[in-house]
Structure formats: C-alpha cells, structure tokens
Amino acid sequence: MTTTLATHGAGAPAPAPWGIRLSGVTVRYPNGTVGLRGVDLDIAAGELVAIVGLSGSGKSTLIRTINGLVPATDGQVEVGGRRVDGASAAALRELRGHIGMVFQSFNLAGRTTVLNNVLVGRLAHTALWRTLVGAYREADRRLAYEALDRVGILSKVYERASALSGGQQQRVAIARALAQQPRIVLADEPVASLDPPTARGVMDDLRRINQDLGITVLVNLHLLDLAREYGTRMIGMRAGEIVYDGPASDASDAVFEEIYGRSLTAADRLDR
Ligand SMILES: Nc1ncnc2c1ncn2[C@@H]1O[C@H](COP(=O)(O)OP(=O)(O)OP(=O)(O)O)[C@@H](O)[C@H]1O
Numbered sequence: 001m002t003t004t005l006a007t008h009g010a011g012a013p014a015p016a017p018w019g020i021r022l023s024g025v026t027v028r029y030p031n032g033t034v035g036l037r038g039v040d041l042d043i044a045a046g047e048l049v050a051i052v053g054l055s056g057s058g059k060s061t062l063i064r065t066i067n068g069l070v071p072a073t074d075g076q077v078e079v080g081g082r083r084v085d086g087a088s089a090a091a092l093r094e095l096r097g098h099i100g101m102v103f104q105s106f107n108l109a110g111r112t113t114v115l116n117n118v119l120v121g122r123l124a125h126t127a128l129w130r131t132l133v134g135a136y137r138e139a140d141r142r143l144a145y146e147a148l149d150r151v152g153i154l155s156k157v158y159e160r161a162s163a164l165s166g167g168q169q170q171r172v173a174i175a176r177a178l179a180q181q182p183r184i185v186l187a188d189e190p191v192a193s194l195d196p197p198t199a200r201g202v203m204d205d206l207r208r209i210n211q212d213l214g215i216t217v218l219v220n221l222h223l224l225d226l227a228r229e230y231g232t233r234m235i236g237m238r239a240g241e242i243v244y245d246g247p248a249s250d251a252s253d254a255v256f257e258e259i260y261g262r263s264l265t266a267a268d269r270l271d272r
C-alpha cells in the first residue's frame with residue numbers, strides 16, 4: 001500500500017527549513033493605519049531571530065504578513081522562495097501548513113486533551129475524512145508524542161489542556177507547532193503572559209527547536225534582556241520600520257533607547 005508517510009510521517013527526515021525575505025513591504029490596514037513601512041528583511045533558513053520594539057511598532061504585523069494573514073499593500077513577501085503576497089487562498093493554506101504559529105494566549109482548546117490539541121498540528125497533512133472521523137494515523141500520533149517529549153510534557157498527554165499551567169500550555173502550543181513538521185516557527189510574544197523563570201523555560205524550548213531541528217524561528221519579544229539572551233540576531237522595530245538589525249549581544253542600553261525612542265524603565269526588563 002502506498003501512503004504519504006514517507007513525506008510527512010514520523011521517522012521521515014525533518015523537512016528543510018525555509019528562509020524569509022521581505023522587499024519593500026508596506027502594510028496599510030483598511031482604516032488607514034500603517035503597520036509596516038517599506039520593510040526589507042532577509043532571514044536565512046535556520047536562523048533564530050528576536051524582534052523587539054514598543055507596543056504598536058509593527059512586530060505582530062510583521063509576523064502576520066509573513067504567513068499571509070495580513071496582506072502586504074506594497075512590496076514582496078517570500079517564504080522558502082515562494083511568494084506569499086498575491087498567493088491564492090489554496091496556496092496560502094498550503095504555505096501555512098509549513099509555518100508553525102505560537103501566540104501569547106496559547107490558543108488551545110481547553111476542554112480537550114493535550115494530545116488532541118497537538119494532533120491539530122497534523123491537520124494540514126491529514127485528509128479531511130480522517131479529520132472528520134478523528135482517525136489520525138499512528139504516525140501522526142507518534143509525531144505528537146515526539147513533539148510533547150521534546151518540550152518535556154509528555155506525561156501530560158491525556159490531561160485536559162485547561163488543567164495545565166501557563167508555561168505548560170505554551171509548551172503544548174509549541175508541540176502543536178512542531179507536530180506540523182514546520183519549516184518556520186513564528187512566535188508572537190510567546191512568553192508575555194509568563195513569570196520570568198517560566199518565560200526562560202519556554203524560550204529554552206524555542207532555542208532547542210532551532211538548534212536541534214534547524215527550524216527557522218522568529219520570536220517577538222518586548223523584554224530586552226530576553227532578546228539579548230536568546231536572539232542570536234535581533235531586529236528592532238519602531239513605527240513600522242526596522243531601526244536595528246544586528247547581534248542581540250551587541251545591543252547596548254543606548255541601542256534599546258534608540259529602538260524604543262525613550263529611556264529604559266524597569267518594566268523593559270524581565271527580572272524587575
Ligand atoms: N487589524 C488592525 N487594524 C488596524 N490597525 C491595526 C491592526 N492591527 C494592528 N494595527 C496597527 O498597526 C500598528 C502596528 O501594530 P502591531 O500589532 O503590529 O504592533 P506590535 O508591535 O505587535 O504591538 P504590541 O507589542 O502591542 O503587540 C499599530 O499602530 C496598530 O494600532
């Protein structure tokens with residue numbers, strides 16, 4: 001019997017990571033607000049990049065533009081060499097199957113099990129009839145278990161998602177993204193709702209995913225010391241523009257003040 005396990009099943013080699021390229025990208029929302037202003041950005045496959053900036057600077061818009069949730073008004077967006085801007089709805093669905101998303105609010109189905117939440121990550125690779133009857137393949141389950149193991153919460157597999165702590169729920173969300181066998185993971189403020197030690201644990205998971213699996217990871221952060229600690233490369237955004245692009249470790253307080261357009265306060269740091 002021929003199956004698609006060879007391409008998408010557990011045990012198959014992880015798919016190659018994708019790079020991201022934006023050229024002259026402007027995003028104007030329907031109400032006229034400009035979210036991005038002529039952004040040029042080149043991220044190589046396998047990079048870990050932290051994006052920092054004040055509230056409203058365009059961090060989320062950047063992430064949503066990369067996965068096509070927000071259309072670019074101008075310019076070109078490419079992931080893995082494929083055009084996102086102007087892609088058909090079907091092409092966008094296919095592209096998004098390769099891009100794992102992690103959000104501040106976890107976005108889990110609280111009443112169902114951790115396993116079912118992670119299996120959702122397999123949806124893009126699962127025939128509709130299987131989804132409808134809940135008939136996930138054994139290989140999908142194995143991928144889900146592997147993903148949960150990688151973020152250290154395999155023991156919670158049959159618990160209801162809502163019974164988990166915030167940090168554990170975020171790990172389920174990361175496992176769900178991993179079960180997709182993504183080529184890129186986009187994380188929008190994944191640790192903003194977590195206390196400092198838990199935040200570091202979740203960031204450690206994201207870094208491990210980047211280092212061990214080679215997946216391209218883009219993570220929005222608003223705390224500068226986390227960016228310094230974890231982002232090999234840091235992009236600073238201000239009013240929809242990239243105002244810093246360099247090693248996070250080189251970013252002095254003066255650089256952050258330039259990005260933020262104001263003096264730093266204790267609230268900008270994790271361990272305050
Ligand atoms: N759906 C929308 N409709 C209109 N304007 C929007 C929309 N989403 C964002 N904006 C505006 O676009 C700009 C960039 O917003 P964005 O959400 O990307 O910022 P952010 O850096 O993610 O902020 P935060 O740190 O608060 O999450 C802001 O001026 C914001 O008000």
Ligand SMILES: [Mg+2]
Binds near residue numbers: 060061188
């Ligand atoms: Mg945001």
